[in-house]
Amino acid sequence: MSIAEIERYLHSSVPLCRAMGVSVREASPARVRLAAPLAPNLNPHASVFGGSAVAIAILAAWTLLTVRERAAGYGAGLIIQRSSMRYERPITADFEALCELTDEARYARFRALLERRGRARITLTAWLQQDTVRAASFEGDFVGLRARERPR
Amino acid sequence: MSIAEIERYLHSSVPLCRAMGVSVREASPARVRLAAPLAPNLNPHASVFGGSAVAIAILAAWTLLTVRERAAGYGAGLIIQRSSMRYERPITADFEALCELTDEARYARFRALLERRGRARITLTAWLQQDTVRAASFEGDFVGLRARERPR
DSSP states (O other): OOHHHHHHHHHHHOHHHHHTTOEEEEEOSSEEEEEEOSGGGBOTTSSBOHHHHHHHHHHHHHHHHHHHHHHTTOOOEEEEEEEEEEEOSOOOSOEEEEEEOOOHHHHHHHHHHHHHHSEEEEEEEEEEEETTEEEEEEEEEEEEEOGGGOOO | OOHHHHHHHHHHHOHHHHHTTOEEEEEOSSEEEEEEOSGGGBOTTSSBOHHHHHHHHHHHHHHHHHHHHHHTTOOOEEEEEEEEEEEOSOOOSOEEEEEEOOOHHHHHHHHHHHHHHSEEEEEEEEEEEETTEEEEEEEEEEEEEOGGGOOO
């Protein structure tokens, strides 16, 4: 999937993503970088709403797992089970969300369990930045469900 | 503030709130109940996007604190510092977010510290439900800033 295809997929399957103005800047199995403008994501203090911040972090992590599944020819359903966010400084301009996964052994364990049991969990971290300065830290647990066990 | 005034304030100061279709059902110092339709909050599995779920929980908690501050004639700025969400079951229809705060001693300690130091923290919990069945649990730390110390 090209970056443009991933962006179209996100916008069509997650309406909030379009409302937030999210664009895809990078999307590889190792790293996803999403960007969003300030205006549609404002809070009453003229900075980024905490709900927008965690939503784009979830999208970055979910996109990374989706890119990995598709690149490998798999098709697990990926559902978030837990999210936590620490807001470290207010974001007062356009911003980015980044998620990286370079620990291949960890992903291989997730895949192996998913194949064996039809269900497995993986924890990803992500962060938000404004002008390359880190502004928030995210951690999320995602559950992968083998394609044929995906009625949810 | 009436329920209609609170809803107008949320929609005008948090654009994402409007995009999510959030409406205010109850708003007292003890309890806030917000509602949202499924359609603008969908994920690719035809259930509620995890980002929408945590965003409406943050809004419910933030609204409760704002209602309390205004009802008491105070005007602290309220900023989220940490959020965590546990997704317990997929939400497949219109849903609600509820936040309650009935521990007056805890709120009194927060107010006292805010007055004395210009800054204080309070933890609130909230939950999401579909047809009165609980679907997700939220916890958030909010920092209150005395009005005159609110440059953020």
